[in-house]
Amino acid sequence: MSTEDALLTGHDLVLAHHERAVVDGVSLSLRAGTVTALVGPNGSGKSTLLRSLARLHKPREGSVQLGGRAVWGGNALSGKEFARQVTLLTQHRPTPSGVSVRDVVSYGRYPYRSGWRGVDVDGAAAISRAMALTGVTPMAERGVDELSGGELQRVWLASCLAQQTSVLLLDEPTNHLDLRYQVEILDVVRDLAGEGVAVGVVLHDLDHAAIIADEVVLLSEGTIVATGDIGRVLTSEHLSQAYGVTVHVANDPVTGAIHCRPLGRYSPRPA
Amino acid sequence: MSVYDLFLEPLTYDFMVRALASTVVASMVCAVLSCWLVLIGWSLMGDAVSHAVLPGVVLAYILGAPFALGAVVFGFLAVALIGVVRDTSRVKEDAAIGIVFTTLFALGLVLISVTPSQTDLNHIIFGNLLGVDLSDLIQIGVLGAITLALLVLKRRDFTLYAFDPTHAHAIGLNPRLLGAALLGLLALTSVVALQVVGVILVVAMLIIPGATAYLLTDRFGRMLVIAPAFSVLAAVAGLYLSYHLDTASGGMIVLVQGAGFTLVYLFGPRHGIVGKRLAKRRRDAVRAA
Numbered sequence: 282m283s284t285e286d287a288l289l290t291g292h293d294l295v296l297a298h299h300e301r302a303v304v305d306g307v308s309l310s311l312r313a314g315t316v317t318a319l320v321g322p323n324g325s326g327k328s329t330l331l332r333s334l335a336r337l338h339k340p341r342e343g344s345v346q347l348g349g350r351a352v353w354g355g356n357a358l359s360g361k362e363f364a365r366q367v368t369l370l371t372q373h374r375p376t377p378s379g380v381s382v383r384d385v386v387s388y389g390r391y392p393y394r395s396g397w398r399g400v401d402v403d404g405a406a407a408i409s410r411a412m413a414l415t416g417v418t419p420m421a422e423r424g425v426d427e428l429s430g431g432e433l434q435r436v437w438l439a440s441c442l443a444q445q446t447s448v449l450l451l452d453e454p455t456n457h458l459d460l461r462y463q464v465e466i467l468d469v470v471r472d473l474a475g476e477g478v479a480v481g482v483v484l485h486d487l488d489h490a491a492i493i494a495d496e497v498v499l500l501s502e503g504t505i506v507a508t509g510d511i512g513r514v515l516t517s518e519h520l521s522q523a524y525g526v527t528v529h530v531a532n533d534p535v536t537g538a539i540h541c542r543p544l545g546r547y548s549p550r551p552a
Numbered sequence: 553m554s555v556y557d558l559f560l561e562p563l564t565y566d567f568m569v570r571a572l573a574s575t576v577v578a579s580m581v582c583a584v585l586s587c588w589l590v591l592i593g594w595s596l597m598g599d600a601v602s603h604a605v606l607p608g609v610v611l612a613y614i615l616g617a618p619f620a621l622g623a624v625v626f627g628f629l630a631v632a633l634i635g636v637v638r639d640t641s642r643v644k645e646d647a648a649i650g651i652v653f654t655t656l657f658a659l660g661l662v663l664i665s666v667t668p669s670q671t672d673l674n675h676i677i678f679g680n681l682l683g684v685d686l687s688d689l690i691q692i693g694v695l696g697a698i699t700l701a702l703l704v705l706k707r708r709d710f711t712l713y714a715f716d717p718t719h720a721h722a723i724g725l726n727p728r729l730l731g732a733a734l735l736g737l738l739a740l741t742s743v744v745a746l747q748v749v750g751v752i753l754v755v756a757m758l759i760i761p762g763a764t765a766y767l768l769t770d771r772f773g774r775m776l777v778i779a780p781a782f783s784v785l786a787a788v789a790g791l792y793l794s795y796h797l798d799t800a801s802g803g804m805i806v807l808v809q810g811a812g813f814t815l816v817y818l819f820g821p822r823h824g825i826v827g828k829r830l831a832k833r834r835r836d837a838v839r840a841a
Contacts, residue, residue: 360724369722371716371719377715377716379774384772
């Protein structure tokens with residue numbers, strides 16, 4: 282893996298909740314214009330890994346570097362400096378009362394406000410653009426507590442985009458969304474990568490990873506099972522090993538996309 | 553009874569002027585803070601901290617230290633203890649809050665009972681609005697101004713924190729610092745309001761205005777205007793009523809605030825119960841026609 286254009290990198294990360302290590306010696310790089318999907322079974326450490334890259338979980342060992350600068354330790358980046366370059370869409374989607382969509386999107390400008398009162402010259406343009414990209418402009422003045430799950434997810438994504446960062450981290454962005462919103466979110470993510478953003482995304486659905494990822498990091502029990510191109514990582518052998526269930530991998534006869542199907546006792550078997 | 557008798561005659565007494573001034577300051581500061589408490593769901597925390605400051609205030613009195621210092625120390629102690637009990641035992645947070653604040657409050661009561669004093673420490677518990685002297689008024693004014701200034705200047709930060717501490721951290725804010733700052737301000741506010749309504753009733757002024765404003769508007773920015781306006785109006789009305797009816801001033805202030813909330817709850821234009829019923833009946837009538 283080339284590290285020349287790597288924006289955000291984790292080196293030999295050991296991440297623990299209390300005493301228990303949930304990620305044990307993982308290295309990865311997010312590169313400009315590349316979508317890197319983190320996949321793996323529940324408890325494999327993928328969300329924790331993402332949170333660590335987002336400066337929300339301090340590693341017990343190893344380091345996270347942004348553009349060659351340490352995120353933790355002496356001479357580390359400040360919270361605002363970091364937030365001008367890296368943003369995270371969490372799984373948690375709060376619905377604050379009494380706040381409009383535009384308000385939530387404008388929170389993304391916080392890292393650009395300086396001083397006590399804060400002035401942000403490019404703020405208005407960035408907010409408009411973020412809302413347009415995610416299609417939330419028509420609901421700008423509505424209260425966020427009256428939105429549906431799909432709308433809300435796009436609003437929080439818009440808030441992240443208003444941060445105008447070069448790295449975008451997403452934790453299961455398609456969770457609890459219906460089909461249309463799933464593909465809409467994935468499309469926006471792919472568009473952003475096209476503009477040169479480095480994307481790191483935790484995905485539950487392997488087919489989603491197959492659609493938008495350039496690279497996949499497959500985790501199991503806190504370590505990397507396989508990493509690299511989709512075709513190399515999403516194989517029956519790797520997936521069966523990681524998930525502990527037989528996984529059949531095939532190309533969709535219509536679209537050609539990779540399809541991963543777990544085989545249960547009642548699943549139809551491949552001919 | 554003329555307008556003069558109603559409103560100006562009481563102000564010929566200096567103690568009433570001081571009482572009015574401290575009521576206005578305390579009810580305004582409490583109301584602004586209450587918007588966030590209602591929003592974060594910290595009402596119970598407001599209850600806990602405002603009660604738990606009692607031993608701190610009494611100890612400060614004994615040691616001759618500023619009340620505010622004792623209150624802040626015990627405010628944080630209470631929150632720390634609640635966290636410890638919640639995180640290290642099977643007891644859930646609401647029970648932990650109940651245990652910690654009542655125990656600390658009880659400690660305060662016991663400390664009062666063994667402290668010989670010229671001023672009646674029971675005033676801390678029930679408030680002593682009519683006994684506010686100039687130095688009390690200055691303390692209320694200074695603490696109130698500091699608290700209000702911090703809340704207003706940092707309102708966006710607190711609002712962000714209130715919605716989602718994780719997101720706040722992700723965009724470069726320090727959620728621990730903001731949470732601690734809110735708790736510190738909560739303790740300071742308790743000291744401000746303590747003279748007016750007493751430790752027991754402070755929590756009313758920390759919840760009712762925010763909750764009332766929340767019923768009147770969907771916009772947080774407007775809540776920050778409506779809550780203090782409502783709170784000051786109700787508190788001043790309560791003070792005047794207590795003067796004319798010769799009733800307990802602290803109790804009267806909270807009673808009027810509670811009555812105000814009830815009116816809004818019933819007749820509020822958007823979320824009022826009566827309004828909603830009428831609208832539904834009208835819709836049903838239209839549908840039936």
